[in-house]
Amino acid sequence: MNLEGMHVMNTDPVCGMAVDEARALHCTHAGKTYYFCGAGCRHAFEERPEKYLDPSYEPSMLGAAFDWLRAVLRRRR
Numbered sequence: 001m002n003l004e005g006m007h008v009m010n011t012d013p014v015c016g017m018a019v020d021e022a023r024a025l026h027c028t029h030a031g032k033t034y035y036f037c038g039a040g041c042r043h044a045f046e047e048r049p050e051k052y053l054d055p056s057y058e059p060s061m062l063g064a065a066f067d068w069l070r071a072v073l074r075r076r077r
C-alpha cells in the first residue's frame, strides 16, 4: 500500500543509502526487487549480486564506486 504523500523507502544494498521506491532505479534478482540510488550502484549489483546479498557485506559508497570502476575497466580490455 502506498498512500498519497507517503514514500516507500528501501535501502540500496550496494551503498546503504535510503532510496524512494517510486523514483529509484531497480532490478529484479531471484524474484526480489532491489532499489538503487543510481545507475552505478545498480550496475555494481547486477555484476555481482551475490556479493551485495552476502550478510558479511558492509554497504558503502566507496565499495560501490570501486566495483563500478573495476567493471568498466574490465570491459575496456
Ligand SMILES: [Zn+2]
Binding pocket: 012, 014, 015, 016, 017, 036, 037, 038, 041, 064
Ligand atoms: Zn547506491
